Every structure is written in structure tokens, then in C-alpha cells.
Amino acid sequence: MLDLKKLIICPRCGALHKKRRLDFGEVALCSVCEEKLMQSCKGVEYKVLAFSFAGIIFFLIANLFSIVSIDIGGLDASMRLYEAIYRLFEEGYVLIAFFSFLVLELYPALLMVALMMYGFAMILGKKEGARSILRVVASLEEWSMVDIFFVSILVAMVKVYEYASIEFGIAFWSMAIFVAIEIYLVRFIGTQTLWEAWQRRFDEAG
């Protein structure tokens, strides 16, 4: 029998590789198609803990304060995220309101909390806890769409800037930082690395 834990299949071309221990900052590429296979997972739980904690803080600020205020010839209005979603609900567009609530509020919040719990579970040595949390993270990560919403704010402002003066609020800038944190955690680190760290922490140490 092969030792499955020492093997990795390239997600793009299917070539089989043998894992080796990576030094800090090292990245392993597929020898056939050069797809990224894995990266060093040293101390990743501390990074995840710190960044997800910051993510939660910026997510709260992005929700509690106004994202943007506009002034159209003396008429002014401002918008908070939950107000915008609720407004659509009031208009009778329940489906879009519900969908927006899931992908802009619930899933991103749960994702950050789950990542923070992963950090704690790893540091405290909770093997089964970290495993179930990682399964949750894997199913949540592709359903957080704050990044798309952020771009949508800019597009919406392009549509009104000709006849309105626009002022971005503190929530707008917090949302930008939240998006950067989320991209770092989900794209640059990625659940794959979190699984590798989990395996190294609990399986190889015995």
C-alpha cells in the first residue's frame, strides 16, 4: 500500500506527485503543468487567527456605518448595507433581498468566525473540532460575495456621479480592507493549505 498522506494529485492535469516538506514561504508547483500544488503551512494557524479577527472587526464597521452618501441638488441620502438589503425586501423583491443577505451578511460573517475558530482549534490541539470547522469553511468560501458588492458600489456611483455629489463613508473603506483580508485568507492561503497544516499538526506529530 502507498502512503496516501505523502502523495498529491495536481488539480489541473491529474499528475501524481510526492510531497516534501516545504520551507517557510516555499511554493510547490506541478512538474507537468506548473499549477500551484501546495505551499508552506508553517505557523499558518496564527496568521489565520490574526487576520480573521481583523476581518470580523472590519466587517462590523462595514455594517454599522454608512457606506456612501449622496447629494442630489439638496436632497441627500446615505446607505448602510443592511438598510439596502431591507429596502429591497420592502419593495417586494424578497428573493434578491434574501440572496443578498446570505452572500453579503451571513456567509461572510460565518466564514470569518469559522476561520477564527480554526485558528483556536489548531492552537489548542482540538483535532476533531478543527476538522469539522474546515469542512464548513470549504463550503462557505465560494458563497461570500462582498468583493463583487464592493465593485458594484463603484459601478453604481459611476451611474449617478453626473448629477450627484458622492461621499464615501467609513464603512466603504472598511469593506475594502475586509475584501483584502478575505482574498488573502481564501485565495492566498486557501483551505488546501489549512488542511495540510491540520494533517501536519495532528497526523505526523502522532
Add this chain to the structure above:
Amino acid sequence: MRLVRCPLCGATNYEHSRCYRCSSWVDLDKKGSLSKAIAFLIAALIFYIPANIYPILKTAQFADTKGSTIIEGVIELWHSGDYPVALIILFASVMIPILKFLILIYLIIAIAKGSCKGVEQKVRLYHLIEVTGPWSLIDVFVVVILVALIHFHSVAIVPGPGATSFALMVLLTLLASKSLDPRLIGEDCGK
């Protein structure tokens, strides 16, 4: 015994087993994956039509109400000289959905036939629609933002019936591409 990559965590496992790392089933389910993808795709195609012919938002100015569809929104942006944004929306709302439909149909047929030609390009096409797909939602979120911001007595923006169809269409194509297992592309092709 053949080795397969776990769809959830990426660990290497023998086929017909549960993943040693995350305990999800690692087997490829060709029939289930294809039929789910086809069902979501057909549902998405049905909503594609109302999504494009009905306005996604309406501007009510005094007694006058003017609706604008996805395409009209792009044309308006172009006429006001915001060319980069007009192109972004043209790409996100018009091109990406069409591209997604074509690529999904192509991949479904290729998988059903067990085609072994250009496997790597097909995997690349799959990842292309996975990455770009959700960005079609820009127009939906723009509606959310404008409706929330502009609701004065003299002028108000309200959602149009096309908005729900458009959002559903995008959601269904997302579900279609997620149910299609990319490991099925070029399966049994002498790996």
C-alpha cells in the same frame, strides 16, 4: 486501484472510499453530476429570456416612469461616456452569461461522450467560468444600491421585474457549474 483527488479537501485517496482526511466520498458520480448540471442549466436558460426583456430597474421622476433593461443600461453608460464601466457591465452581464451557457453545454456534451481531446483546455474553460461566473451579479447589486440610495419624492429608483429573473439566472448557472465535477473532464483517458 486508482487514486483520486478528494473534491472537498484535495487529499489523495483510493477510489470507492471515504476521504481519510475530511471523510467525504471521493468517487466520481458521472450520472448524478451531469443530470444536476443539465437541470440547473435548463432552468437558467428559461430565466435568461425574462432577465433580458424586462427592465431590471425603473426610474420614477415625478409622474414619469422609465424602465431600463440590462442592454439599455450598458447603452446608457456608453452614451454618457463612461466607456470602461460600460465595457465592464457589457462583459459581466451580457458576455459572461452567454459564454457560461456555451461552455457548460460544450463541457456537458464532451463529458457525456467521454471525449479525450483537448482535456487541458477544457479544464481551463471550466475554471474560467468558475472564476468569472459570480461577477455577473454586479448588475443585481447595483440595483440593490441604487434602490436604497435614490428614493426621494421627486425621483426614485425601484427594481424592475427583470432583476429577479436575472439574479435567478445567474444563481442557477452558478449551481450548474458547481454540480459539474471538473474531474469528469477527460476521465478514463489513460491517466
